[in-house]
Amino acid sequence: MKMKWLSDELGQIKSKGLYRELRTIRSAQSPRIKKDGREYILLSSNNYLGLATHPKVKKAAADAIEIYGSGAGGSRLTTGNTDIYNKLEEKIADFKGTEDAIVFSSGYMANIGTISALMKSGDLILSDELNHASIIDGCRLSRADVKVYPHKDISCLEKELGASKNSKKLIVTDGVFSMDGDIAPLPEIIEIAERFDAMVMVDDAHATGVLGKHSGGTGDHFNVDADITMGTLSKALASSGGYIAGNSELIEYLQNVSRSFIFSTALPPPAVAAATAAIDIIREENPTAKLRRIVAIYKKGLIDVGFNIQSETQIVPIITGDTDTTMKAALLLEKQGIFVQGIRPPTVPEGKGRIRTTLMATHSKQDINDALVAIRIVKEKFNL
Numbered sequence: 599m600k601m602k603w604l605s606d607e608l609g610q611i612k613s614k615g616l617y618r619e620l621r622t623i624r625s626a627q628s629p630r631i632k633k634d635g636r637e638y639i640l641l642s643s644n645n646y647l648g649l650a651t652h653p654k655v656k657k658a659a660a661d662a663i664e665i666y667g668s669g670a671g672g673s674r675l676t677t678g679n680t681d682i683y684n685k686l687e688e689k690i691a692d693f694k695g696t697e698d699a700i701v702f703s704s705g706y707m708a709n710i711g712t713i714s715a716l717m718k719s720g721d722l723i724l725s726d727e728l729n730h731a732s733i734i735d736g737c738r739l740s741r742a743d744v745k746v747y748p749h750k751d752i753s754c755l756e757k758e759l760g761a762s763k764n765s766k767k768l769i770v771t772d773g774v775f776s777m778d779g780d781i782a783p784l785p786e787i788i789e790i791a792e793r794f795d796a797m798v799m800v801d802d803a804h805a806t807g808v809l810g811k812h813s814g815g816t817g818d819h820f821n822v823d824a825d826i827t828m829g830t831l832s833k834a835l836a837s838s839g840g841y842i843a844g845n846s847e848l849i850e851y852l853q854n855v856s857r858s859f860i861f862s863t864a865l866p867p868p869a870v871a872a873a874t875a876a877i878d879i880i881r882e883e884n885p886t887a888k889l890r891r892i893v894a895i896y897k898k899g900l901i902d903v904g905f906n907i908q909s910e911t912q913i914v915p916i917i918t919g920d921t922d923t924t925m926k927a928a929l930l931l932e933k934q935g936i937f938v939q940g941i942r943p944p945t946v947p948e949g950k951g952r953i954r955t956t957l958m959a960t961h962s963k964q965d966i967n968d969a970l971v972a973i974r975i976v977k978e979k980f981n982l
């Protein structure tokens with residue numbers, strides 16, 4: 599009886615069409631995957647550069663297991679810090695063009711541990727309304743005053759900063775918005791922050807390895823520097839873990855204060871080695887160029903069948919609207935052999951459901967053509 603409320607709550611989730619279930623894939627994150635004995639085109643992975651199956655990345659991970667074993671055995675500040683962590687942090691700092699970097703056990707941990715370490719009660723955080731859940735949770739943990747500003751609205755930022763009496767101020771934004779694929783106006787945000795003496799934090803989870811001349815992310819794309827750059831090793835960098843890049847004092851402070859850094863076991867050695875190898879490959883082999891070509895072909899195909907595409911990146915949502923249509927459209931794609939995710943509230947606002955499609959550098963033109971045929975059928979059936 600004590601736990602009866604659980605079935606009540608689950609019943610409510612189900613009745614709203616918001617029930618989530620695990621689907622089980624039986625192969626790697628390749629353009630074509632296996633599920634339930636059938637092949638699907640994977641059109642929703644964050645393995646953007648296809649590096650999770652790159653031979654050099656797999657070898658680096660396997661070699662790290664041979665040398666360091668499978669687990670870290672402790673947090674970084676106790677027994678868990680081996681030379682490969684220092685090497686990865688140096689590499690990230692170099693890749694992002696900062697003095698230093700610090701690695702966390704996930705991007706989620708990096709966001710909650712950094713925002714809550716930097717901001718306290720009495721401080722002000724200005725957060726874009728479409729920011730990722732880990733930013734929202736970091737803001738909540740900090741106990742600072744949080745103002746959520748309309749998506750990319752610089753004039754609202756100006757108004758809030760002008761009216762603020764808070765001593766410390768932080769503007770935090772996704773670099774590439776995870777469900778929309780558009781890019782934050784980082785130069786304008788930095789300019790306004792300078793005027794009002796506010797810090798800027800950018801979440802480069804979906805921009806690292808993807809945006810910019812050197813594939814370095816949003817700062818590289820615009821040739822500007824945020825005070826604090828967060829990122830994840832789990833998407834284009836084909837591994838797992840998160841990081842913060844910035845000046846040496848910021849990193850020193852986080853090492854001393856950030857609770858999700860201090861009180862969590864260091865990343866497993868193979869994950870560290872895989873991410874390190876992925877950065878080398880991005881620089882040596884430029885898989886980003888391939889991703890950009892595939893994205894261009896896909897978007898042209900969508901525009902040709904009549905979609906209005908707002909995405910500026912490899913994340914290309916197909917807007918479906920209400921939850922029922924979203925889930926039916928996702929199912930019809932799945933029936934046609936396309937593996938995608940229907941995105942519903944609370945991940946996106948009510949009525950803004952979508953199929954979040956994403957591209958990988960390893961997709962072939964045939965993969966894209968096959969996906970477009972299926973998407974066209976869904977467009978016609980649901981009048982999208």
Ligand SMILES: Cc1ncc(COP(=O)(O)O)c(C=O)c1O
Pocket residue numbers: 704705706707709730732772776801803804830831832838839840
């Ligand atoms: C914008 C954004 N920030 C942070 C995260 C969290 O990263 P991770 O999956 O490494 O915890 C994600 C990914 O889920 C994300 O999309």
